[in-house]
Amino acid sequence: MxxxxxxxxxxxxxxxxxxxxxxxxxxxxxxFIGVLPGIGPLSGVAMLLPVTYxxxxxxxxxxxxxxFYGAQYGGSITSILVNIPGDASAAVTCIDGHAMAVRGxxxxxxSMSKIASFAGGCFATLMIMLLGPVLTDVxxxxxxxxYFSLMVVGLxxxxxxxxxxxxxxLAMVILGxxxxxVGTDVQTGTLRFTFGFEKLSDGxxxxxxxxxxxxxxxxxxxxxxxxSRKIEMPKIIGILPTLADLKACVKPILRGMGxxxxxxxxxxxGAVLSSFTAYTVEKxxxxxxxxxxxxxxxxxxxxxxxxNAASQTSFIPLLTLGIPPNPVIALIGGALTIQGxxxxxxxxxxxxxxxxxxxxxxxxxxxMLLVLNLPLVGLWIRLLRVPRGILFPAIILFSxxxxxSVDNSAFDxxxxxxxxxxxxxxxxxxxxxxxxLLGFVLGPMMEQNLRRAMLLSHGDPTVFLTQPISLAxxxxxxxxxxxxxxxxxxxxxxxxxxxEMSN
Amino acid sequence: MRLRIxxxxxxxxxxxxxxxxxxxxxxxxxYHIGTALRMGPGYFPLILGGLMVLVGAALILxxxxxxxxxxxxxRLRPFAAVIAAAAIFALIVDSAGVVVTSIVTLTITYxxxxxxxRRELLLLCIGMTAAVCxxxxxxxxxxxxxxxxxxx
Numbered sequence: 120m121x122x123x124x125x126x127x128x129x130x131x132x133x134x135x136x137x138x139x140x141x142x143x144x145x146x147x148x149x150x151f152i153g154v155l156p157g158i159g160p161l162s163g164v165a166m167l168l169p170v171t172y173x174x175x176x177x178x179x180x181x182x183x184x185x186x187f188y189g190a191q192y193g194g195s196i197t198s199i200l201v202n203i204p205g206d207a208s209a210a211v212t213c214i215d216g217h218a219m220a221v222r223g224x225x226x227x228x229x230s231m232s233k234i235a236s237f238a239g240g241c242f243a244t245l246m247i248m249l250l251g252p253v254l255t256d257v258x259x260x261x262x263x264x265x266y267f268s269l270m271v272v273g274l275x276x277x278x279x280x281x282x283x284x285x286x287x288x289l290a291m292v293i294l295g296x297x298x299x300x301v302g303t304d305v306q307t308g309t310l311r312f313t314f315g316f317e318k319l320s321d322g323x324x325x326x327x328x329x330x331x332x333x334x335x336x337x338x339x340x341x342x343x344x345x346x347s348r349k350i351e352m353p354k355i356i357g358i359l360p361t362l363a364d365l366k367a368c369v370k371p372i373l374r375g376m377g378x379x380x381x382x383x384x385x386x387x388x389g390a391v392l393s394s395f396t397a398y399t400v401e402k403x404x405x406x407x408x409x410x411x412x413x414x415x416x417x418x419x420x421x422x423x424x425x426x427n428a429a430s431q432t433s434f435i436p437l438l439t440l441g442i443p444p445n446p447v448i449a450l451i452g453g454a455l456t457i458q459g460x461x462x463x464x465x466x467x468x469x470x471x472x473x474x475x476x477x478x479x480x481x482x483x484x485x486x487m488l489l490v491l492n493l494p495l496v497g498l499w500i501r502l503l504r505v506p507r508g509i510l511f512p513a514i515i516l517f518s519x520x521x522x523x524s525v526d527n528s529a530f531d532x533x534x535x536x537x538x539x540x541x542x543x544x545x546x547x548x549x550x551x552x553x554x555x556l557l558g559f560v561l562g563p564m565m566e567q568n569l570r571r572a573m574l575l576s577h578g579d580p581t582v583f584l585t586q587p588i589s590l591a592x593x594x595x596x597x598x599x600x601x602x603x604x605x606x607x608x609x610x611x612x613x614x615x616x617x618x619e620m621s622n
Numbered sequence: 623m624r625l626r627i628x629x630x631x632x633x634x635x636x637x638x639x640x641x642x643x644x645x646x647x648x649x650x651x652x653y654h655i656g657t658a659l660r661m662g663p664g665y666f667p668l669i670l671g672g673l674m675v676l677v678g679a680a681l682i683l684x685x686x687x688x689x690x691x692x693x694x695x696x697r698l699r700p701f702a703a704v705i706a707a708a709a710i711f712a713l714i715v716d717s718a719g720v721v722v723t724s725i726v727t728l729t730i731t732y733x734x735x736x737x738x739x740r741r742e743l744l745l746l747c748i749g750m751t752a753a754v755c756x757x758x759x760x761x762x763x764x765x766x767x768x769x770x771x772x773x774x
Contacts, residue, residue: 173762286684287631290639290677297646297670304663309653311663312646335704342700342734508738509746512731515704516724516750519711524764532712539705541638547693548635566666578659 122248125475132476133483138178145182146484149189150491153196154499156203157341157507158514160190160430162334164450165326166517169524176458177473181480183451184434188240188481191390191427192488195232196499199225199419208390208426211398215411215418222414226358231416232423233492234360235372239424240485242376243383243431247438247478251467254439258464261440263572264582268592270565273442275596277387277554279603287550295558296565298323305567318530325453327522327531328559329446331538332545332552334518338511339543358493360416368420371401375424383429384436386557389445390426397425431481437462438474442564446556453560457525625686630693632685640678646671703734719767720759724751 132138152163163186171179194206199216212232219228261269274292281288301312302322313319360368375397382388382396401421402411411418434451436444441463443449452462460470467474492499522535542552576582583589627633646667656662707730715723725747732743758764 169764170757170762284632286677286681287635290635290674290681293670293674293677294639294642297642297667297674300646300667300670304653307654307663309663311653311667312649335708339700339704342704343694343697506742508732508735509742511704511735512707512728512746513750515707515731516711516727516754519708519715519727520754520758520764523711523715524758524762527765529712529715532708532715536705536708536712539708543696543701544638545635547696548631548638549690549693550631550635569666570661573659573661578657580658 125471126248126479128472129475129477129479132177132472133181133479137175138181138476138480139483141174141178141182142185142480142484143487145185146189146192146488147491149186149191150193150488150499151502152186153190153193153206153209154502155510156197156205157338157510159206159333159337160187161329161447161450162337162514162518163190164447164454165330165334166514166521168326168450168454169521171454172457172524176455176460176470177476179454179458180451180473180477181484183454184431184477184481185484187447187451188427188430188484189488191423191430192233192236192492193499194426195236195419195423196229196492196496197503199228199232200500201503208394208430209423210391211394211422212419214398215413215415218412218414219416219419224414227360227364227416228419229496230358230493231360231364231368232419233489234365235368235375235420235424236427237485237489238372239376239379239426239428240431240488241482242424243380243428244478244481244485246380246428246432247435247481250435251439251474251478254435255464255467258440261464261588262586263568263575264586264589265592267565267568267572268583268589268596269440270442270561270568272592272596272599273386273444274554274558274561275599275603276385277557279599280385280387280392281551281554283549283551285603287548288554291545291550291552291555292558295555295560296562298328298555298559299562299566305563306570316530318528322563323559324522324525324528324531324534325450325560326525327534328538329450329556330518330522331535331540332542332556333446334514335535335539336542336546336552338514339539340546342511358496364416367416371397371417371421372424374400374404375421376428378421379425379428380432382425383432384444386436386442386444387554388429389433389447389553390430393429394422394426397421427485434477438466438477439464443557443560446553449556449560627685629685629688629690631690632681632688636678636681636685638678639681640675643671643674643676643678647675700734703731707731715766717770719770720754721751721768722770724754 152158164183171182190206191208194209195212197203197205198209198212199220202213202217204210204213216228278285278288278292301319303320304311310320378397378400379393382393398418401417402408433444433448436442437448437452443452455462519532522532525531545552572582583593650664650668650671653664654662655664655668707727711723711727728747728750732738755768759768
């Protein structure tokens with residue numbers, strides 16, 4: 120009964136004309152960002168963050184969330200039609216999606232990817248509704264020791280799930296934690312690592328860091344690879360999948376939803392990892408794995424269900440625990456903070472219209488995306504004919520203005536330049552920037568909670584082991600470290616896994 | 623014995639991580655370090671900085687033992703164009719106004735794209751500059767000059 124009451128509240132908020140309008144704007148921009156190669160939801164959210172400052176918090180988050188899951192819908196269009204991932208999480212959709220397109224089944228691949236995304240989105244929304252209140256109750260029991268241990272688990276998971284070398288992933292987390300020190304120490308007022316820059320006394324700006332590390336560096340990389348050639352596109356005949364297609368995809372979609380919902384909640388998981396994992400699962404379970412790579416429709420359906428589910432369930436930790444599991448959510452959390460809403464368990468109890476409004480808007484947004492993407496797919500395809508050369512300068516300009524407008528500070532644009540250079544070096548050295556950003560966001564929270572826990576326990580470090588929840592969390596972290604170390608010793612299971620995926 | 627670098631990735635990232643760690647370790651003592659009971663602002667940075675140096679060193683050592691495929695060679699032009707465009711944006715945006723800043727930023731970035739032409743650049747500048755003025759100045763009301771204020 121309570122759930123129905125909450126849902127009514129949510130839908131009354133989400134169907135407010137203003138919120139509907141921003142939801143539509145968000146999912147449209149999201150699809151746009153997803154279709155365009157070389158710009159992902161992170162750059163998109165960062166660039167549009169300043170636009171949301173003038174909005175009320177609910178409308179702002181509804182729009183930013185729409186950008187995030189909208190990008191999952193749009194990304195598959197480019198993957199299927201031109202074999203370039205429109206979005207990193209749609210990379211795996213290229214494999215079988217494009218193979219289907221080459222065989223003249225582009226229409227079926229497109230519609231199946233949208234149906235799968237829609238199913239994944241609906242399921243994830245349901246998960247948020249059910250899990251949100253439960254996790255909030257748990258989170259309200261948390262003291263500083265529990266929060267500290269939880270963040271340790273989060274960072275360890277992020278390292279475990281990091282792409283490529285885990286030692287480099289660990290280093291990126293530590294560097295992120297250290298960047299979080301920059302600025303004024305909350306407890307003593309001491310200025311740390313500001314190097315004489317007065318503007319750094321509030322810390323490194325999150326948007327500047329994200330735009331530099333992810334936006335600038337990826338655009339440089341994309342410009343390096345850019346070859347001006349005419350994009351060849353297969354003809355689309357018949358948009359609907361056959362009954363046999365639908366039948367073949369029911370189970371893969373269900374499995375994809377499950378994988379995606381689970382990995383979305385995990386720190387360092389998110390849309391990219393979940394689509395790869397869902398693909399691997401399908402290939403393992405298939406009666407005839409050799410069909411994969413040659414246009415197996417399950418290879419399109421499962422990852423698309425997974426990445427959309429993941430992008431939505433990743434809101435759960437933010438809205439209940441106040442901990443962002445991936446960089447895009449970290450930015451959205453930053454947007455909430457700027458709006459004066461502190462992400463955490465208090466949101467559900469104190470601002471129920473915000474929480475349930477966002478949840479309900481996700482359902483509406485997914486419905487909008489289905490309409491936007493299926494009948495109107497031709498419109499998005501036309502977008503692919505825009506010369507890529509003019510795209511990058513436009514993105515750079517918008518990014519600079521986006522960073523500037525957070526604080527009306529040109530200094531922050533300079534900070535973004537610094538992280539752009541650093542981020543480019545990291546990309547060349549195969550260091551994934553995701554864990555760094557997580558460390559940066561969690562660092563200050565961890566330090567606060569550690570120092571507070573130690574004060575409360577009168578300097579007794581065993582407090583982390585005597586509190587049952589904290590102990591359990593640390594055991595999980597320890598277990599993950601053990602698994603990681605043993606797999607490193609067994610010489611690179613990660614590489615094996617990745618080579619399997621790319622086969 | 624001559625050491626051979628087998629992984630540019632490990633060596634390069636290791637050097638970066640080690641330098642960041644070294645900065646933290648050198649600067650942390652100038653803040654109050656405190657004790658485990660009452661941690662000062664220098665406590666956490668010192669520990670993590672030390673850890674960072676160790677992990678960086680481990681990566682550097684590993685670069686002589688574990689082989690990675692060599693990374694794609696960087697190309698100077700796109701890198702220089704993007705970085706220069708953003709840096710110049712930061713330097714002039716407060717004084718030159720949005721129109722000049724937009725055109726300069728777009729032109730510099732565009733110079734990093736292979737196979738561009740003047741007509742495309744012109745259209746890009748006109749379209750984007752107009753869009754920026756409308757969206758950010760008129761709709762969002764950002765406190766920026768449109769034209770450079772010549773005699774302020």
